[in-house]
Amino acid sequence: MSEEFGPNFITLTDEDGNEIELEYVDALEHNGQTYMAFFPVVEDEQDPEQVENAEDYGLVILKSVLENGEELLSTLDDDEELDRVYELFMEQLLEDEEEDS
Template structure:
């Protein structure tokens, strides 16, 4: 979807049955794996105060299960750090490119 139409939102359900709405920020491929970055779309101020850690960038990977693409958490802290760094590099590269406009 083109950005001129606004941000992309998805709803996901965690293993406990809690539903969350997320705003898609970016998608990258890293070491042959596709990763997607999101921000929480609906943050309550009270939730934000109690759970500041949860209101940051959320990175999930695309996995195929039973022939269907699904989003999954990352397997390790090292994988998360590598992919987070890649998203940040891309974000800063985009911002630097936009400064001259």
């Protein structure tokens, strides 16, 4: 039996109150912490505002944190942590791409 899974999407609200729809790309663990990568969704490639907004956000990396027993996604506030996790995601994505080739 073959099961196909479609993309996973989440909607977040940024600090300005704007809703952002994100498509789940991948997850990884680093130093006991789970990180998830997302790309902004562009529903209409012909809409310059949607394309510009997606380019502004680029690859979105969030970490999974437990708060009051509930799993939440949080931004990374440490630039060094963000840079290291970004590098790990890029390595992982490139490996996946090479395996698919």
